[in-house]
Every structure is written in C-alpha cells, then in structure tokens.
Amino acid sequence: MVKQTENSPEYLSSLEFSVRDYECDLQGVVNNANYQHYLEHARHEFLLSKGISFSRLHDEGTDLIITRVEIDYKYPLRSRDRFIIRTAVRREGYIRLVFIQDIFRLPDEKLIVRANITSAATRDGKPSRPDEILRMLNLQK
Amino acid sequence: MVKQTENSPEYLSSLEFSVRDYECDLQGVVNNANYQHYLEHARHEFLLSKGISFSRLHDEGTDLIITRVEIDYKYPLRSRDRFIIRTAVRREGYIRLVFIQDIFRLPDEKLIVRANITSAATRDGKPSRPDEILRMLNLQK
Amino acid sequence: MVKQTENSPEYLSSLEFSVRDYECDLQGVVNNANYQHYLEHARHEFLLSKGISFSRLHDEGTDLIITRVEIDYKYPLRSRDRFIIRTAVRREGYIRLVFIQDIFRLPDEKLIVRANITSAATRDGKPSRPDEILRMLNLQK
Amino acid sequence: MVKQTENSPEYLSSLEFSVRDYECDLQGVVNNANYQHYLEHARHEFLLSKGISFSRLHDEGTDLIITRVEIDYKYPLRSRDRFIIRTAVRREGYIRLVFIQDIFRLPDEKLIVRANITSAATRDGKPSRPDEILRMLNLQK
Numbered sequence: 001m002v003k004q005t006e007n008s009p010e011y012l013s014s015l016e017f018s019v020r021d022y023e024c025d026l027q028g029v030v031n032n033a034n035y036q037h038y039l040e041h042a043r044h045e046f047l048l049s050k051g052i053s054f055s056r057l058h059d060e061g062t063d064l065i066i067t068r069v070e071i072d073y074k075y076p077l078r079s080r081d082r083f084i085i086r087t088a089v090r091r092e093g094y095i096r097l098v099f100i101q102d103i104f105r106l107p108d109e110k111l112i113v114r115a116n117i118t119s120a121a122t123r124d125g126k127p128s129r130p131d132e133i134l135r136m137l138n139l140q141k
Numbered sequence: 142m143v144k145q146t147e148n149s150p151e152y153l154s155s156l157e158f159s160v161r162d163y164e165c166d167l168q169g170v171v172n173n174a175n176y177q178h179y180l181e182h183a184r185h186e187f188l189l190s191k192g193i194s195f196s197r198l199h200d201e202g203t204d205l206i207i208t209r210v211e212i213d214y215k216y217p218l219r220s221r222d223r224f225i226i227r228t229a230v231r232r233e234g235y236i237r238l239v240f241i242q243d244i245f246r247l248p249d250e251k252l253i254v255r256a257n258i259t260s261a262a263t264r265d266g267k268p269s270r271p272d273e274i275l276r277m278l279n280l281q282k
Numbered sequence: 283m284v285k286q287t288e289n290s291p292e293y294l295s296s297l298e299f300s301v302r303d304y305e306c307d308l309q310g311v312v313n314n315a316n317y318q319h320y321l322e323h324a325r326h327e328f329l330l331s332k333g334i335s336f337s338r339l340h341d342e343g344t345d346l347i348i349t350r351v352e353i354d355y356k357y358p359l360r361s362r363d364r365f366i367i368r369t370a371v372r373r374e375g376y377i378r379l380v381f382i383q384d385i386f387r388l389p390d391e392k393l394i395v396r397a398n399i400t401s402a403a404t405r406d407g408k409p410s411r412p413d414e415i416l417r418m419l420n421l422q423k
Numbered sequence: 424m425v426k427q428t429e430n431s432p433e434y435l436s437s438l439e440f441s442v443r444d445y446e447c448d449l450q451g452v453v454n455n456a457n458y459q460h461y462l463e464h465a466r467h468e469f470l471l472s473k474g475i476s477f478s479r480l481h482d483e484g485t486d487l488i489i490t491r492v493e494i495d496y497k498y499p500l501r502s503r504d505r506f507i508i509r510t511a512v513r514r515e516g517y518i519r520l521v522f523i524q525d526i527f528r529l530p531d532e533k534l535i536v537r538a539n540i541t542s543a544a545t546r547d548g549k550p551s552r553p554d555e556i557l558r559m560l561n562l563q564k
Contacts, residue, residue, distance in 0.1 A: 020323045021336070022456065024449050026502065027199070031445050032207050033177035040174065041302045048362075054303070055361070058168070065217075066173050071210045079337070079449065080330075161464045162477070163315065165308050167361065172304050182443045189503075195444070196502070220308065220478070221471075309481070314489050315459035322456065340450070348455050351494045358488075 009088035009100045013046040016106070018082045029076035035113050036069065039101050042085035043117065050136050057133075061124045064097070064133065068118040074111050082106040091139045095120050095127050150229035150241045154187040157247070159223045170217035176254055177210065180242050183226035184258065191277050198274075202265045205238070205274065209259040215252050223247040232280045236261050236268050291370035291382045295328040298388070300364045311358035317395050318351065321383050324367035325399065332418050339415075343406050346379070346415065350400040356393050364388040373421045376411050377402050432511035432523045436469040439529070441505045452499035458536055459492065462524050465508035466540065473559050480556075484547045487520070487556065491541040497534050505529040514562045518543050518550050 017038055025031040044054065057063065077083060088100040096118055103113040121130035134140045158179055166172040185195065198204065218224060229241040237259055244254040262271035275281050299320055307313040326336065339345065359365060370382040378400055385395040403412035416422050440461055448454040467477065480486065500506060511523040519541055526536040544553035557563045 020319070021326055022319045022322055022448060022454050025445060026196070026447050026449075026451055027204070028449055031178075032181065032210065033174045033445065036174035036177060037172075037302070037304045040172075040304055044303055055167075063168070065214075067214055069173065069210065069212045069214070073206075073208055073210070076206075161460070162467055163307060163313050163460050163463055166304060167306050167308075167310055169308055174304065178443070178445045181445055185444055308478070309486070313460075314463070314492065315456045318456035318459060319454075322454075337449070345450070347496075347499075349496055351455065351492065351496070353492045355488075355490055355492070 008102075011086040011088050011102075013042075013049060014084050014086045015042045015045050016082065016084050017041075019077050019079055021079050024079050029078055032071075032073065035071065035073070035103065035115075038085060038103070039071075039099075039113075039115055039117060042087055042101060043099055046087045046089075052133055052136050062128065062130065062132075063122050064119045064130065065122060066117060067096075067120045069115070070117075071113060071115045073113055075105075077103075077105065077112055083112060089137060089139070091134065092118070094129050097121075097130070097133070097137075097139075149243075152227040152229050152243075154183075154190060155225050155227045156183045156186050157223065157225050158182075160218050160220055162220050165220050170219055173212075173214065176212060176214075176244065176256075179226060179244070180212075180240075180254075180256055180258060183228055183242060184240055187228045187230075188274075193274055193277050203269065203271065203273070204263050205260045205271065206263060207258060208237075208261045210256070211258075212254060212256045214254055216246075218244075218246065218253055224253060230278060230280070232275065233259070235270050238262075238271070238274070238278075238280075290384075291372075293368040293370050293384075295324075295331060296366050296368045297324045297327050298364065298366050299323075301359050301361055303361050306361050311360055314353075314355065317353065317355070317385065317397075320367060320385070321353075321381075321395075321397055321399060324369055324383060325381055328369045328371075334415055334418050344410065344412065344414070345404050346401045346412065347404060348399060349378075349402045351397070352399075353395060353397045355395055357387075359385075359387065359394055365394060371419060371421070373416065374400070377409050379403075379412070379415070379419075379421075431525075434509040434511050434525075436465075436472060437507050437509045438465045438468050439505065439507050440464075442500050442502055444502050447502050452501055455494075455496065458494060458496075458526065458538075461508060461526070462494075462522075462536075462538055462540060465510055465524060466522055469510045469512075470556075475556055475559050485551065485553065485555070486545050487542045487553065488545060489540060490519075490543045492538070493540075494536060494538045496536055498528075500526075500528065500535055506535060512560060512562070514557065515541070517552050520544075520553070520556070520560075520562075 023030050023034045083103055083105050086102050090098050092098050099117040101115045105112050121128050164171050164175045224244055224246050227243050231239050233239050240258040242256045246253050262269050305312050305316045365387050368384050372380050374380050381399040383397045387394050403410050446453050446457045506526055506528050509525050513521050515521050522540040524538045528535050544551050
C-alpha cells in the first residue's frame with residue numbers, strides 16, 4: 001500500500017473535476033487508467049501554478065519523466081461524481097521528485113485513490129538534477 | 142520498485158500489440174495511462190483463455206476489482222513500436238490475485254514496463270474468496 | 283460542410299472546458315476523436331439541465347442513440363486552450379433530434395469546430411418517438 | 424447520410440481489429456468517439472503501406488490535416504467483437520483527399536459504420552497541393 005504517515009501530507013494544491021460519462025466503462029465506474037489521466041492533469045496544473053512549464057523545459061532540454069506509479073484504488077467514482085485531487089511533493093535523492101496525490105469525492109470527502117507518482121529529471125536524455133525545478137518548488141535543500 | 146525474484150516469473154500467457162498513433166502524446170511517446178489500458182486488455186484476454194468471463198461472473202454477482210497498481214516505467218514506447226505483454230498470476234491471502242505483467246518491445250525484447258496489479262474478488266459488493274476463479278487458474282492449493 | 287443558416291443557431295446551453303495535455307497527440311493538437319468526447323459531454327450536461335437523464339431513460343427502456351455525426355474542423359485546439367461548446371437542438375421527423383454544437387476558443391471566440399450530431403430514440407431497441415424527451419425540450423410542435 | 428454509389432467503393436486496404444473492453448462505455452457498446460480512433464489507425468496504416476509517413480512528411484513541412492468527418496453509425500460493436508475496416512481514397516479538387524472507410528463486423532460482415540473523412544494538405548501551415556502524396560497514391564491525374 002502507498003505509505004502513509006500518521007497525518008495527511010502537506011498538500012500544496014488542489015483541483016476539482018467531475019466525471020464525464022465517456023470516462024466510465026462497462027461496469028459503470030471510471031476506468032482505472034483514467035485516474036492516471038486525472039492525476040497527470042492535476043500535476044501539470046500544479047507545476048504550472050509554480051511557473052514550471054513542461055513545454056518550455058522540454059525546449060531547453062530538460063524533461064521530468066514518470067518512472068514509477070503506485071496507486072491504491074479505495075473506492076470507485078461513478079458518472080457525474082465530483083471530486084478533488086490534492087497534491088503534495090517531496091524530493092527523493094538527487095534527481096527524483098515524488099508526487100503524493102489523493103483523490104477525494106465531493107462533497108463527502110470520501111477517499112477514492114491514494115497515489116505516489118515518482119518522476120526523474122533528465123537533461124538531453126540523461127539523469128540530471130533538476131535545479132531550476134527544485135528552486136521553483138522550494139525544495140533545494 | 143516492483144519486487145522481482147532472481148528469475149523471471151512463470152508467465153502463463155503473452156499477447157502482442159503495436160502502438161497506435163493516437164496513444165502517443167505531445168512528447169511523442171505512449172502516454173503513461175495507456176499502459177494501463179494495454180495491461181487490462183492483456184489480463185482480460187488471459188482470463189478469457191482460462192474460461193473466465195468478466196461479464197458472466199458479473200451477472201452471477203462476482204467481480205474482480207483492481208485495488209492496487211504498481212508500474213515501473215523503464216523505457217518509453219514510440220509510435221508503431223511492436224511489443225508483447227507477458228502475464229503471470231499468484232494468489233495473495235484469501236481474496237487477492239496479483240498479476241505480474243511485463244511489457245517487452247519487439248523484436249529486441251527490451252524491458253519497457255514491469256507491473257504488479259492487485260485484484261480482489263467481491264460477491265454482491267463484499268470481499269469474497271473467488272473459488273471458481275482460483276480453480277480455473279489452478280491456484281486452489 | 284455542416285449547413286449553416288445566415289445566423290447562428292439559437293443556442294440553448296453552453297459549457298466551458300480547457301484542453302488537458304493527455305488529450306493532445308503527436309502533432310501537439312487535440313486529437314480529432316477527443317472533440318467527440320467533448321461534444322458528448324456537453325450534450326449530456328445540456329440534457330441533464332433539462333431534467334433528461336440517460337441512465338433513468340435507459341432503465342425505462344428508452345435510449346437516444348447517435349446515428350450520424352458531421353464535424354467540420356476549422357482550426358485546432360492546443361494544450362491548455364480554453365474553449366466553450368454551445369449547443370442547440372432541433373427535431374427532425376418523428377424520431378430524430380439533431381444537436382447543433384459549435385466549439386469556440388476563449389477568449390477570442392475563434393470558431394474551432396461546427397458539428398451536427400443526429401440521434402434517434404429507440405424503445406426496447408426499436409425506433410420510437412421520444413415523447414417525454416420532446417416535451418422536456420419543448421419540441422413537441 | 425454518407426453518399427454511396429450503387430456499388431461499394433474500390434477498397435485499397437483492409438485492417439482487422441477486435442474491440443477491447445476499455446473502449447466500451449456505460450451502455451456496453453463501443454463509445455462513438457473510439458470509432459474515430461479506429462478509422463485514424465486504419466488510415467495511417469494504409470498510408471504507410473503506400474510509403475507515406477506522417478512523421479517524415481511533417482519533418483519536411485507537409486501535413487495532411489482532417490477538415491471534415493462524416494460518420495453514419497449503423498449498428499453498434501460490443502466488447503470482443505472482431506471487425507475489419509476497409510479504406511478507399513479519392514481526390515477532391517486540388518488539395519483534398521477523401522477517405523471512404525467502412526467498418527464491417529466479423530465474421531458476418533454486418534455493416535457497422537460508413538465514414539467519409541476529408542483531409543487537406545498544408546505546407547508550412549498553408550493549403551498546398553500534396554504532389555508527393557498524390558503520386559504515391561497514384562491519384563495525380
């Protein structure tokens with residue numbers, strides 16, 4: 001299971017969504033893969049809110065690639081459910097950033113998904129310390 | 142990282158795919174979420190090859206739901222790449238089945254993804270030992 | 283081309299979206315199929331706003347199925363673009379409803395897509411006049 | 424309705440698929456947008472079989488963009504259905520190619536979808552006659 005401390009992580013951002021019918025599958029619930037889409041969108045919005053643009057970084061030779069995904073599915077979302085994704089981030093070693101992302105249904109705040117998404121920075125395709133990203137996230141130390 | 146024994150798991154099935162353009166994203170590689178779609182399709186094909194039909198089970202009140210996904214992304218697939226998914230399965234406790242699924246690019250057999258997908262059986266919505274599934278997979282022990 | 287009168291159709295609803303990165307493809311623009319997803323979501327929201335629930339109708343034996351799609355792609359959307367879908371509807375014959383749906387980029391209102399989506403009502407699988415839907419849309423004539 | 428001559432078009436290629444569970448929606452049938460994905464994949468495979476690579480053309484400044492889609496949905500596909508897409512192409516004016524694409528269920532050859540997909544060539548973003556493509560498709564005249 002995704003490791004959890006006693007307390008909730010210190011979320012840095014949150015983003016609201018609602019389930020669209022086409023995201024549900026035969027069982028009437030959101031298809032498991034679509035949660036990764038939601039999480040990706042929430043991460044990108046979070047990073048942009050910190051001034052970090054994937055396309056600009058990419059043009060400069062730096063990429064933040066996903067190396068590992070751990071997702072615990074606690075309870076399914078159904079068509080039209082509203083939900084919120086809360087995102088935290090921590091540094092791991094020299095080149096990794098781990099995003100802790102939790103999905104809660106609204107308005108009852110039921111926990112739907114816990115996810116740890118590990119990313120690594122590369123520069124011109126090689127592992128690289130993402131100094132600029134760390135600075136913009138205030139994670140240099 | 143997805144735990145690995147010294148040796149490869151004992152794969153029980155394999156399924157070939159090739160990447161379609163619409164599965165790739167802005168970076169020119171398969172979007173991370175789409176690997177979950179590939180893995181799901183390979184699992185369903187594997188289970189069907191053992192005579193296990195989701196829709197029939199569902200009609201009888203039994204569901205096999207995904208409770209946890211761990212995916213290590215080793216190397217990206219690009220448009221038109223051919224690849225193979227090899228699937229193994231083991232029992233965990235009374236109600237869980239863990240699918241070990243590895244994706245290899247063809248023809249060079251480069252490891253692309255390692256995944257452990259944990260599922261749990263429910264009957265009428267409650268955790269339940271999936272006796273019929275275990276028997277069909279020869280995992281009763 | 284999608285037929286147009288001199289004037290804009292009388293839109294009955296509008297819904298705002300923004301493009302998510304995973305909806306874009308190798309060319310850096312929204313994949314053509316995803317516009318159909320957007321349009322479907324806007325139609326379903328419009329119908330719900332009129333009290334018309336697909337799932338309730340379905341449980342009662344009535345379905346509104348898409349029989350024809352005409353989409354003119356005028357200009358592409360790119361990642362993070364905001365846009366609005368405006369929807370109108372007219373009756374065609376006894377069993378058909380045609381949705382006129384136009385997508386405009388925001389804030390410049392550039393026309394992106396014009397679509398005519400034809401649907402037909404079925405009852406227990408057979409063509410049927412959707413009296414209840416027509417009444418709720420005020421289209422009984 | 425998609426215009427049809429008395430006879431079938433002269434198909435130049437065919438490609439087999441089978442429906443994957445994740446392509447189906449709440450109603451248990453393939454979501455309408457996914458047919459566009461199938462059709463796109465079949466077109467790209469057809470063009471590649473003629474030596475026409477989108478990525479190479481793109482690198483050379485030429486794009487073949489979709490300007491219009493007409494799809495008649497005749498009958499739905501369900502999970503695991505096998506089907507074949509047959510593709511023909513004709514020239515329209517100086518810069519347009521129209522792909523006629525029909526989907527038939529297998530093995531009974533039931534007609535599922537008729538589609539006319541119109542594309543236009545651009546060079547450095549401006550409409551342009553796609554001489555190389557026309558030659559490779561033997562449509563110069």
